[in-house]
Amino acid sequence: MFKSRGILCRHSLSILSFERVDNVAPKYILECWSKNLKRRHTHIKSSQDEPLLELRSKRFNDLVFRSHNICEFASESEELTRILHRTFDKVMVEMQEYQERSKEKVRYPIKKRR
Structure with a gap:
């Protein structure tokens, strides 16, 4: 509910910060949040992206948006x-x-x- 593309959303992180939660019990950590997880997608934007990767990420995001709409229609x-x-x-x-x-x-x- 509070994640996007396998990344914990800023809303939940800000609540943890507001509540001054410094540690989270391992049972609450999802496997998809682990650095060791092999991801299906690698087009998550970060501040360290190189210009070429940024272009690829933009194309990827456009494709995801368009394919989502098509898939939603096809699922009818x-x-x-x-x-x-x-x-x-x-x-x-x-x-x-x-x-x-x-x-x-x-x-x-x-x-x-x-």
């Missing part, structure tokens, strides 16, 4: 969900093919004639 029925799954599969194949073509261009750059 089984058929809409199936349509979206098929579309996801097609898009994934297209992106993987694009990535492979891009790698080929880097490996075998076109030489210009002089």
Whole structure:
């Protein structure tokens, strides 16, 4: 309830601070708050982000926002969900093919004639 993307929200942190709580019993610490947890996403903004990572984070956030709206709509029925799954599969194949073509261009750059 008081977390976003696995990070404890500032509301709950400010309450703990206001109540002068310096220590929290381990049983109240969720595994997802651990530094040792392998995260599915790595696009959480921080003040230490490099400019390129910031651009990637912005693209990621835009994609999450748009996909959330699409998923919410698709969840209204089984058929809409199936349509979206098929579309996801097609898009994934297209992106993987694009990535492979891009790698080929880097490996075998076109030489210009002089």
